[in-house]
Amino acid sequence: MRLPSSLHLKESRDFARIKEKGRSQAGRFFVLALLRDETLADFRFGLVTSKRLGNAVVRNRVRRQLREIIRAHRAEIAPGWQFVTIARWRSADAPFAEMEQDWVRLAKRQGLFLKPAPPAP
């Protein structure tokens, strides 16, 4: 399952729009904010890792781990969503399995997934 960078949200106004018009929910490690966009054939995602998380190395690692989580669940994500995942400070040194669990729980509760998720491959 690939995850090219063309799915990334890059414009700062996209982030602002999701923050302003979308809904959000906070978990233990992340905040998930999302907004419907029916014109999209697939989905778009953005990541936010603030300086509160740590230095550049820590921020980069959390971003990569988040990309890995999203990549692993790409097939389950319903098309037409724009969503932003904001890393909270606790995620700086969290185990990967717990981060994934937290993100999946948020995604399910916000209806990001297509249907009851099939068992992970």
Place this chain on the structure above:
RNA sequence: UGGGUCGGCCGGAGUGGUCGCUCGACGGGAGGUCGUUCGCGGCUUUUGCAGACGAGAGGAAAGUCCGGACACCACAAGGCAGCGUGCCGCGCGCAAGCGUCGGAGGUUCUGGGGCAACCCAGGGCAAUGGAAAGUGUCACAGAAAACAAACCGCCCCGCAGCGCUCGUCAGAGCAAAGCAGGGUAAGGGUGAAAAGGCGGGGUAAGAGCCCACCGCUCCGACAGCAAUGAAGGAGGCAUGACAAACCCCACGCGGUGCAAGACAGAACAGGAGAAAGGCCCGCCUGGCCGCAAGCCCUCGCAAGGGGGUGGAUAACUCCGGGUAAUAGUCGCAUCCUGCCUCGCAGGAGUCGGCCCUCCGCUUGCGGAGAGCCGUCAGAUAAAUGACCACGCUGGAAGUCGCGAGACGGAAGGCACAAAAUCCGGCUUAUGAAGGCCGACCCACUUU
């Protein structure tokens, strides 16, 4: 020679599996075009491919301290502001800064002396100008913390009078608790720090109030290149700490940084502002650019000058991406040389692959060399990795044993930190093995 401890420098973390990201070029598909023997081929453009191949963070990429390349600003004057540096000498460096160098003061530790304050010697440490120019801060505790302070205690005076003594029973004297006023910084207690220390005199009690010694402050012959030291003299003692808070002083510095800047891009102008200002330049002085045409007044023979009116043009600033373009392009990717000069060619080097020759031998590995092919980090909400297993380190529980110990292997740990135009220097952070250098200690050997 061996071992150990400490310090400095170099070094920059292993293996495999599954999956992923960015870039390059290759192949495939599609379009265009040219050729065609109608099979297809050449060139070119473009898009996606869960296509194959190759490459892909550092010694500090960090801090942004210094120097340079490169680009723009009007070659950029003076002052302020801002930024940087900060004991002295010597050496290196343009500078930041550096030094197994020498010295000065400070502070701290150890040893010695002293009742103590403090002094002497040795070692360590530090961004070590200024805290009597000014502002600010100093928690908690404590009565009081910076133009210091009276809680307890001590002392004096007054009121009061438990009670005691004497008594000629009239009274007299002493006098505790308590209350009011005052003195006092010796003692207690608090604190990181309590207004110099100790001894003596002195006093109602005390106090540099006075005296000796020690310390301190000021002046300072003289010594030293200097930091600074200091004979001597004066002063009863003032001046708590922080300048890595602002600040003051001295010295140094064109500014802005690839978000520079160029192209697409039309500039003989797309929109908005700007109603006289804008720029150098954050502020002032100074300078440069601009303040249109038209009209009126005025000076002048004239060219032209001055003033007013006028209007929204100018300098300048900001925004946008419809056309065009588009996940904008270039700048921007090893080095050198050449040019038919800006994208090609040649050469050199790095790494990888294939193959050949030679050498060593553990006989399938290591080393050397030649050839061919490929490659040279280039992201931009920012790729260069994620996960798992092994590995290294670590040694818990538990088991065995009288015990010494043996078996056992859990948790934890495997750094600091990520390019952002490029190069050089500096500083700071930091992990294993291993290597080098220096100091000290111990043992042995030789002289």
